[in-house]
Amino acid sequence: MESQEVKLLGFWVSPFVHRVEWALKLKGVPYEYIEDDIFNKSPLLLELNPVHKKVPVLVHNQKVLAESFVILEYIDENWKQCPLLPQDPYDRAKARFWAKFAEEKILSDGAWRAVRAKGDNREKALGSTIEALEKIEGELKGKGKFFGGESIGYLDLALGWISYILPVWEDVGSIKIMDPTRFPATTAWMSEFVNHPVVKDSLPPRDKMVIYFEKVIKKWEI
Numbered sequence: 001m002e003s004q005e006v007k008l009l010g011f012w013v014s015p016f017v018h019r020v021e022w023a024l025k026l027k028g029v030p031y032e033y034i035e036d037d038i039f040n041k042s043p044l045l046l047e048l049n050p051v052h053k054k055v056p057v058l059v060h061n062q063k064v065l066a067e068s069f070v071i072l073e074y075i076d077e078n079w080k081q082c083p084l085l086p087q088d089p090y091d092r093a094k095a096r097f098w099a100k101f102a103e104e105k106i107l108s109d110g111a112w113r114a115v116r117a118k119g120d121n122r123e124k125a126l127g128s129t130i131e132a133l134e135k136i137e138g139e140l141k142g143k144g145k146f147f148g149g150e151s152i153g154y155l156d157l158a159l160g161w162i163s164y165i166l167p168v169w170e171d172v173g174s175i176k177i178m179d180p181t182r183f184p185a186t187t188a189w190m191s192e193f194v195n196h197p198v199v200k201d202s203l204p205p206r207d208k209m210v211i212y213f214e215k216v217i218k219k220w221e222i
Contacts, residue, residue, distance in 0.1 A: 006031035009045055009057040011038045013204050013212055015107075015161030016068040017056040022157050023072050025198045027079045069099060072154060084154040095147070098139055099158035105132035106159075111166055115173035116217050122175070129177055133186065140185045145192045152196060156189075160199065163190040168209045172217060 006024065008031050010017030024031050036045045036055055048057045049066045058065045058074070065071050076084040085092045110129035117125050136159070140147060147155040162178075170177055180187040193199055 004030050005061050007034060007059040008032070009034045009036050009048065009059075010055045011036060013209055014038075014055055015165055016054075018202065018204075019068050019157040019160055020056045020058060020071050020075070021202060022152070022160065022198055023075045023084060025202070026084070026152060027075065027082045029075070029079055069096075069103075069158070072157060076154065082151075084148075084152075084157065086148065086153070095153070095155045095158075098136070098147075098155055101132070102136060102159050102162075105129075106136070107161065111169055111177060114175055114177070115169045115213075116220055126175060126177065130182075133177070133183060137183045137186050140189055143185075146189065152193070152198070156193060160193055162186070163193040163199075164203050164206075165209070168206060168213060172210060172213045 006029055008017070008020060008024070010021070010033060012035060021033070034044070036042050038055060041053060045055065045057065046053055048059065048064050049055075052066055054066070056066070056068055056071060058071045060074075060078070065074055072084065085095060106129055110125060110132055114122055114125035114129055144150050146152050147159070166178060169175070178187065178190070194203065
């Protein structure tokens with residue numbers, strides 16, 4: 001049996017790190033967590049991830065992997081218990097598609113831009129975020145508790161940040177994105193996700209997130 005020597009370099013509030021942690025916990029893989037200050041990057045991080053110089057970084061038996069989606073797939077293929085990606089090739093491809101879509105349209109170019117922007121730029125970003133969430137709402141309807149049915153899967157981990165970071169961004173930015181009447185399936189999924197034992201026990205403190213994002217948003221206003 002292959003050794004379980006696993007280390008994860010992360011940053012406490014990073015949604016990319018948390019999705020990897022959740023995957024390891026769901027599969028029952030023991031790991032050592034190493035906190036790294038992304039604003040004062042350690043020599044270890046720069047050595048292990050010289051290309052992007054970002055977290056997460058997974059080290060398994062001295063094999064180094066970066067980028068959270070790449071790491072998720074590695075974890076899923078290396079530890080077969082509690083599969084994350086669907087078994088059907090078409091369903092796997094769809095899960096990857098929606099994960100990439102949400103990363104680009106809701107996280108990077110959507111909600112994160114909306115919370116930092118002003119005036120017309122904010123309205124435009126809000127509009128595109130809500131439009132993208134409508135697509136996610138349609139994909140989620142009729143699926144059960146999670147995107148994968150009754151158990152958390154790859155797409156749930158990819159979109160998990162919506163359940164706990166997006167409400168903080170709404171408060172910090174004084175914006176409204178997640179309307180329960182408009183997104184009933186997504187709202188129900190958010191509640192199921194944050195209350196899952198693996199997720200609930202490892203969420204960053206909300207008050208600490210508020211302070212952190214208030215500082216970051218002031219610094220990175222656009």
